[in-house]
Amino acid sequence: xxxxxxxxxxxxxxxxxxxxxxxxxxxxxxxxxxxxxxxxxxxxxxxxxxxxxxxxxxxxxxxxxxxxxxxxxxxxxxxxxxxxxxxxxxxxxxxxxxxxxxxxxxxxxxxxxxxxxxxxxxxxxxxxxxxxxxxxxxxxxxxxxxxxxxxxxxxxxxxxxxxxxxxxxxxxxxxxxxxxxxxxxxxxxxxxxxxxxxxxxxxxxxxxx
Amino acid sequence: xxxxxxxxxxxxxxxxxxxxxxxxxxxxxxxxxxxxxxxxxxxxxxxxxxxxxxxxxxxxxxxxxxxxxxxxxxxxxxxxxxxxxxxxxxxxxxxxxxxxxxxxxxxxxxxxxxxxxxxxxxxxxxxxxxxxxxxxxxxxxxxxxxxxxxxxxxxxxxxxxxxxxxxxxxxxxxxxxxxxxxxxxxxxxxxxxxxxxxxxxxxxxxxxx
Numbered sequence: 001x002x003x004x005x006x007x008x009x010x011x012x013x014x015x016x017x018x019x020x021x022x023x024x025x026x027x028x029x030x031x032x033x034x035x036x037x038x039x040x041x042x043x044x045x046x047x048x049x050x051x052x053x054x055x056x057x058x059x060x061x062x063x064x065x066x067x068x069x070x071x072x073x074x075x076x077x078x079x080x081x082x083x084x085x086x087x088x089x090x091x092x093x094x095x096x097x098x099x100x101x102x103x104x105x106x107x108x109x110x111x112x113x114x115x116x117x118x119x120x121x122x123x124x125x126x127x128x129x130x131x132x133x134x135x136x137x138x139x140x141x142x143x144x145x146x147x148x149x150x151x152x153x154x155x156x157x158x159x160x161x162x163x164x165x166x167x168x169x170x171x172x173x174x175x176x177x178x179x180x181x182x183x184x185x186x187x188x189x190x191x192x193x194x195x196x197x198x199x200x201x202x203x204x205x206x207x208x209x
Numbered sequence: 210x211x212x213x214x215x216x217x218x219x220x221x222x223x224x225x226x227x228x229x230x231x232x233x234x235x236x237x238x239x240x241x242x243x244x245x246x247x248x249x250x251x252x253x254x255x256x257x258x259x260x261x262x263x264x265x266x267x268x269x270x271x272x273x274x275x276x277x278x279x280x281x282x283x284x285x286x287x288x289x290x291x292x293x294x295x296x297x298x299x300x301x302x303x304x305x306x307x308x309x310x311x312x313x314x315x316x317x318x319x320x321x322x323x324x325x326x327x328x329x330x331x332x333x334x335x336x337x338x339x340x341x342x343x344x345x346x347x348x349x350x351x352x353x354x355x356x357x358x359x360x361x362x363x364x365x366x367x368x369x370x371x372x373x374x375x376x377x378x379x380x381x382x383x384x385x386x387x388x389x390x391x392x393x394x395x396x397x398x399x400x401x402x403x404x405x406x407x408x409x410x411x412x413x414x415x416x417x418x
Contacts, residue, residue, distance in 0.1 A: 011220070017410035081416045088409070096312070099305035103389070103405050111409050149416055150409070174412050180312070190415040192408065196312055199403065200297070200320050200359070201226035203383050206399040207290045207358055 012053050016080055018043060019054070023073035035066035077110075087114035087148040089172065091163045092155035093123050093133050096178060100154060101128055114146045115139075119159075136163070140170040150174045157181040164191075221262050225289055227252060228263070232282035244275035286319075296323035296357040298381065300372045301364035302332050302342050305387060309363060310337055323355045324348075328368075345372070349379040359383045366390040373400075 022042060026034055040047035054060050054067075057079050061067045077083045090097055090113050101113050116128055117136040124135050134142060142148065151167040153160050153175060160179035167175055174190045177183055185191045231251060235243055249256035263269050263276075266288050270276045286292045299306055299322050310322050325337055326345040333344050343351060351357065360376040362369050362384060369388035376384060383399045386392055394400045 013414045014407075014411045016414065017407040020410065021407070079414065080410055081413045082410060086413055086416065094308065095304040096308035099303065099308055100405060102304065111406075111413060150412060173417070174415050176408060176412060190412065192412060194403075194408065196309060196403075197320075198223070198226040198230070199385060199401065201229065201289055201291060202223045203359060203385060203399065203401060204290045204295055204320060205222045205225065205288065206383050207295065208382070 008056050012056060015053055016076055019050070020073065020076040020080065020082070023069050023076065026069045027073060032069055033066050034069055036061065038066070082110040084110065086111045086150060087146050088112065088150045088152060089115045089117060089139065089143060089148045089167065090152040090154060091117045091136060091139070091167070092153065092159075092178075093118040093120075093126075093128060094154065094156075097152075097154040098128055100152060100178075101131070111150075113152075114148055115142045117142075136166070139166055143167075143170040143172060148172065150176070153177045153179055153183075155179060217265050221265060224262055225285055228259070229282065229285040229289065229291075232278050232285065235278045236282060241278055242275050243278055245270065247275070291319040293319065295320045295359060296355050297321065297359045297361060298324045298326060298348065298352060298357045298376065299361040299363060300326045300345060300348065300376070301362065301368075301387075302327040302329075302335075302337060303363065303365075306361075306363040307337055309361060309387075310340070320359075322361075323357055324351045326351075345375070348375055352376075352379040352381060357381060359385070362386045362388055362392075364388060 019039070022039060036047035036050045039045070039050050043050070051061065054072075058075065060072050060075060088111060090101055093116050097116070101116060113131065116131045116133045117139050118124060118133050119136045123133050126133050149172065151172040151174070153163050153167075155163050157179045160177065160181050161183055164175060164177070164183045164185065168185065168189055173188060175185065175192070177191060177193045180195055180197060183191060183193075228248070231248060245256035245259045248254070248259050252259070260270065263281075267284070269281050269284060297320060299310055302325050306325070310325060322340065325340045325342045326348050327333060327342050328345045332342050335342050358381065360381045360383070362372050362376075364372050366388045369386065369390050370392055373384060373386070373392045373394065377394065377398055382397060384394065384401070386400060386402045389404055389406060392400060
């Protein structure tokens, strides 16, 4: 999508950061090459699946040798656009918003929250980490000024669609939604929903009788 | 696993709550039957995939008629063990823990957080919703008393493995981990990791060049 190979499924894309993290771990352990078997063992995955996933993007491995850790890390960063700075707007500075803000600040060097927004006058102007919470009415201008490309919606469900519309109106095409509501977005927008209730419910499947 | 059909993959299990939620939505709209085509439209999914997923669990649909909403809802609840009360222990009452606690309290009638735990003396004894934060040293006793079956780990990464070990020691076999760390668990434990960084990194793939 958006100029990439259209055949690559969402589930493949979601596994790429897992491979990337493994390459970073291996690098820290001074391991320079890794086989798909070893990757499979470390990730509890099928090695054939790993080889197939990576083959979508090029010929990274060599028979009998495996993957060069450093090279594959660099390639995965390129594929995931993590070779550049990516600015994120986070809307909704409640407990979840603050948790997400703290979390991403420490975990990723390339993706950074560049703007925090809320509509609550009590929150606007307060400091969270290195950012000052802005009025959500400043969203469009800030998206523009700071070249923000991704949005995180962490507002209560009733406010989520309006925030979503405003993000899209401002030019954001990639949205991660934490509000428990089905958002309507145009076809060109990539929307991913994170829903803790669904997660817990699907885990309940494994409860022994 | 745990006495269920072993062939059913995690990705199928993760879609079941999505179907359940749709049945509940349809019920609220007084819709009594639904075809896989209509489900596919509403969920932006392939109808064949939906039929295949549901067929793992029985013959729920009828050709030319579709699924009876009420019946399928009841069946999905049974399959997901949501026809009974499920108690959850949440460890780590920071911003994320409070957000999760608030969130699940309002979203699910069958899954309820039955215990909140922290090691910070300043948090122990404080009220969050209807629960009082307990000392994490009371975890095993509370799991036992309240028949807790699932655990949510929302502590910082360095503390996560110990908390995980304590949950398992207390008899919890299903764990949802929010700490950005790879936890080691025995084979009989179902561990799912939720990682915001991975989520954001995979979304970065869709950034247009």
